[in-house]
């Protein structure tokens with residue numbers, strides 16, 4: 210109709226959720242089209258984890274270089290050439306794009322891909338138009354349009370930046386205020402502090418990283434402060450932003466007392482909202498929840514029965530592995546009668562700050578709400594590998610159910626926290642008892658060994674397998 214190509218399934222957005230949704234629908238034999246505003250890979254590949262992790266890697270290299278003297282290696286003070294670092298970021302995102310296995314698989318599944326199509330929007334519940342691409346008629350639609358930084362309705366907000374502006378800076382700013390101490394804000398603050406920027410991190414809530422275990426928030430804040438970063442929690446309410454000769458001033462107040470802070474750059478990272486403004490969801494009868502995310506049921510069906518949604522646009526756990534799982538579920542359910550649901554699986558997550566932090570399973574506070582728990586903590590200043598590497602900041606905390614002896618949660622601050630926590634996630638997913646984990650002869654001396662030691666300490670507290678567990682306590 211009206212020259213529109215007829216498809217069984219149209220997927221909007223080629224981030225991780227959209228790629229998996231299109232691949233799955235194509236694999237199941239549905240005539241599938243994938244339309245995306247810009248490039249294949251979405252925010253994840255071009256503006257999120259891949260480029261930000263590249264900046265974080267540069268920050269790590271600087272840290273490592275500054276440690277060389279401790280190991281008898283004399284070099285001059287490292288100097289960062291920011292434009293060259295951005296070249297490296299472009300090279301990495303290009304390589305990831307070229308080698309993305311999903312591109313080939315999507316093509317092999319017979320999916321028609323429309324890259325750089327501009328914004329897609331609904332004309333009616335089954336018809337979509339794109340700015341630069343085709344008009345499509347779809348039996349089923351899967352919304353995978355991701356999210357964008359939340360804006361604050363505050364005078365002068367247009368003077369502020371987001372993490373995305375890192376890609377267009379020509380040099381490292383001398384000073385920076387970061388507003389919002391969640392995963393994005395903490396990462397931006399940590400990376401630019403390592404690059405030599407004097408950073409002040411402002412968090413409205415009582416602690417930075419509010420979804421992490423309380424001990425993790427406290428330890429990361431303490432490390433940030435020790436490194437010279439200003440960390441202001443419960444700082445009050447922002448009144449306005451103003452331009453100054455040297456940058457931007459943020460005026461805020463707390464308990465009736467007005468204060469201000471000024472920096473060359475103010476970066477705001479106060480959360481993520483669904484990227485739905487261009488979609489004209491009203492024409493399709495798709496409802497959003499009070500936070501503005503697309504409302505879905507466990508089979509990822511929206512309020513319109515033939516339209517599904519997956520990934521960040523739903524506002525559930527906003528991470529790449531979850532986007533991929535969502536994509537699989539939505540692609541399966543769109544291509545055939547809805548039959549599978551999103552599972553409530555253990556979701557390891559963490560961030561590449563200095564120090565790194567990561568979690569799998571429940572925080573201690575949440576675990577205590579429903580379980581009688583045993584908690585074992587191993588500090589990084591007492592374990593062999595961390596001492597060898599001179600990385601003695603941090604800890605590994607294991608939370609175990611006293612009755613079942615199963616692992617409920619693992620929280621790590623310190624070097625390689627994100628990798629260490631993966632092993633805990635495997636143990637949690639496998640339903641291992643803590644003494645079983647303590648018995649695994651982990652390699653020595655390793656960061657994962659710290660987890661073995663925490664498991665051994667917990668087993669001793671539970672008085673199980675005490676003699677064998679003692680072996681792991683050497684790690």
Ligand SMILES: Cc1cc2nc3c(=O)[nH]c(=O)nc-3n(C[C@H](O)[C@H](O)[C@H](O)COP(=O)(O)OP(=O)(O)OC[C@H]3O[C@@H](n4cnc5c(N)ncnc54)[C@H](O)[C@@H]3O)c2cc1C
Nearest residue numbers: 222224225226246251252253257329355520521527528529
């Ligand atoms: C700074 C930062 C760091 C992060 N680090 C990590 C990390 O280390 N690990 C991790 O797991 N997660 C991380 N995340 C989160 C992760 O990037 C997201 O959870 C993930 O990208 C979500 O995938 P998605 O497919 O839902 O959406 P996206 O990756 O956002 O893709 C959505 C795509 O849809 C397109 N689109 C939007 N609207 C339209 C339209 N109307 N028409 C056509 N196309 C449209 C967009 O242009 C985009 O290409 C990070 C996020 C940020 C911001």
Ligand SMILES: NC(=O)c1ccc[n+]([C@@H]2O[C@H](COP(=O)([O-])OP(=O)(O)OC[C@H]3O[C@@H](n4cnc5c(N)ncnc54)[C@H](O)[C@@H]3O)[C@@H](O)[C@H]2O)c1
Nearest residue numbers: 389390391392393394412413414478479480481527559560
């Ligand atoms: N490494 C990673 O895995 C990674 C990195 C970045 C983002 N992400 C994902 O992206 C999503 C968005 O992350 P985010 O950090 O942008 O948002 P977020 O919602 O996780 O954190 C926003 C922070 O800003 C604070 N805040 C809110 N309003 C404020 C205000 N007016 N002034 C000061 N502070 C205010 C909040 O209390 C919170 O701490 C998260 O779900 C996260 O999982 C993941």
